[in-house]
Amino acid sequence: MTFAPDLKDPGLYQERIPHDIFARLRREAPVYWNPENDGAGFWAITRYADIVEVEKNAALFSSDYARGGSRIFNENEVGVASTGSEGDSPFGIPFISTDPPVHSDYRRLVQTSFLPGRIAGVGDRITGRVTDLLDKVPLGKPIDLVPLVSAPLPLLTLAELLDVPSTMWIDLYNWTNAFVGEDDPEFRRSPEDMAAIMGEFMGFAQELFITRRANPGDDIASLLANAEIQGQPIALRDFIANLVLVLVGGNETTRNSISHTVAAFAANPDQWDKVRGDPEVLNTAVREMVRHATPVIHFRRTATADTELHGQRIRAGDKVVVWYSSGNRDDTVFEEPDRFDVTRPNNRHLGFGSGPHICVGSRLAELQLKLLFTQLATRVRKFELVSPPRRFRSNFINGLKNLDVVLIPA
Numbered sequence: 001m002t003f004a005p006d007l008k009d010p011g012l013y014q015e016r017i018p019h020d021i022f023a024r025l026r027r028e029a030p031v032y033w034n035p036e037n038d039g040a041g042f043w044a045i046t047r048y049a050d051i052v053e054v055e056k057n058a059a060l061f062s063s064d065y066a067r068g069g070s071r072i073f074n075e076n077e078v079g080v081a082s083t084g085s086e087g088d089s090p091f092g093i094p095f096i097s098t099d100p101p102v103h104s105d106y107r108r109l110v111q112t113s114f115l116p117g118r119i120a121g122v123g124d125r126i127t128g129r130v131t132d133l134l135d136k137v138p139l140g141k142p143i144d145l146v147p148l149v150s151a152p153l154p155l156l157t158l159a160e161l162l163d164v165p166s167t168m169w170i171d172l173y174n175w176t177n178a179f180v181g182e183d184d185p186e187f188r189r190s191p192e193d194m195a196a197i198m199g200e201f202m203g204f205a206q207e208l209f210i211t212r213r214a215n216p217g218d219d220i221a222s223l224l225a226n227a228e229i230q231g232q233p234i235a236l237r238d239f240i241a242n243l244v245l246v247l248v249g250g251n252e253t254t255r256n257s258i259s260h261t262v263a264a265f266a267a268n269p270d271q272w273d274k275v276r277g278d279p280e281v282l283n284t285a286v287r288e289m290v291r292h293a294t295p296v297i298h299f300r301r302t303a304t305a306d307t308e309l310h311g312q313r314i315r316a317g318d319k320v321v322v323w324y325s326s327g328n329r330d331d332t333v334f335e336e337p338d339r340f341d342v343t344r345p346n347n348r349h350l351g352f353g354s355g356p357h358i359c360v361g362s363r364l365a366e367l368q369l370k371l372l373f374t375q376l377a378t379r380v381r382k383f384e385l386v387s388p389p390r391r392f393r394s395n396f397i398n399g400l401k402n403l404d405v406v407l408i409p410a
């Protein structure tokens with residue numbers, strides 16, 4: 001039988017990440033043409049070194065919205081959040097879907113929110129939030145960790161960054177689930193439902209834009225609302241698109257890193273013992289958490305000129321998709337890549353991407369993981385999974401909807 005997996009099929013990720021398929025692609029077809037229903041298709045890049053090569057060469061492999069952007073679907077055709085409302089999307093262009101010089105302008109601006117000094121300040125408050133959340137988690141009996149810890153922590157951190165009330169975390173949760181849940185009926189129940197969610201979100205975003213222009217603070221919403229990009233004030237639509245980028249980028253990812261990591265500690269109690277024995281291990285363990293979880297499955301680029309990779313001719317205009325889930329299990333880079341090893345040395349994983357678009361929030365994500373698992377180490381002796389978690393139906397986010405687990409007290 002021919003080996004022709006459809007990596008775009010969200011059903012492929014419903015039960016698990018198809019690591020066996022990725023391993024075979026890395027071996028046999030590292031530059032694999034994946035046809036799509038509409039007659040188009042994309043090149044799937046699955047080896048670590050090739051992903052790095054594609055991502056670092058932004059001039060040849062563009063993220064530009066006008067060419068299709070950074071998502072597997074063409075953003076310029078269906079809208080950034082894939083609202084299904086072609087042409088009338090209120091969303092502008094998020095900076096992840098831009099190239100220099102526009103990308104460089106945004107990056108310079110946004111980076112200031114993630115400087116080590118700024119993050120350290122947020123860190124003190126994250127510690128307090130973690131304590132509050134964990135104080136409410138019952139030990140020794142089955143709980144769903146997602147609504148109690150994995151979901152609220154990153155959203156409370158984001159509320160802090162945006163300087164909006166912490167009580168808003170549940171709204172942010174519902175909005176972002178709908179934005180990335182285009183392939184999951186549980187998140188995208190009906191067009192009417194999506195319209196209602198969009199209406200709520202738009203009201204919030206517009207008000208934020210107006211108030212932060214009138215009265216700017218040093219939060220990230222104020223930075224974006226008052227941004228000048230290529231000498232022009234940012235348009236409301238672009239503000240909204242970039243707000244969505246920060247909201248989705250900052251929470252789905254960190255949330256799923258937390259859930260997958262607790263599941264990994266349940267499956268590998270010796271690794272949890274290592275952390276408990278020496279919490280300093282967490283300084284490097286956070287890297288392994290993100291590598292092993294790889295919450296973002298892929299991103300996309302578009303070739304700007306004809307080129308060749310491993311003998312395959314890639315033509316100008318071709319879609320090129322880099323699969324982080326695969327690169328992070330490449331055994332030419334990671335020894336025993338399927339093993340969860342909190343002391344793994346030189347862990348230069350691709351969970352945050354690479355090249356000019358490398359995740360701007362990576363240090364903040366790692367800090368949240370470190371502060372959470374530091375406190376868990378003093379409270380929890382062992383994690384016991386109650387049942388296999390239900391997964392997102394998504395080719396983009398490696399997501400867990402729930403994580404039923406018992407935290408055995410220390």
Ligand code: HEM
Nearest residue numbers: 096249250253254257296352353354357358359360361365
């Ligand atoms: C474990 C948590 C996280 C993971 C796995 C993750 C993953 C990623 C990945 C794969 C990219 C694309 C990189 C590329 O194209 O090379 C990215 C970009 C980005 N992330 Fe994250 N992220 C995380 C946390 C965060 C946080 C906490 C924030 C902000 C609060 C954030 C904001 C962004 C933004 C704004 C971009 C676009 C950067 C650009 O285009 O220059 N992320 N992230």
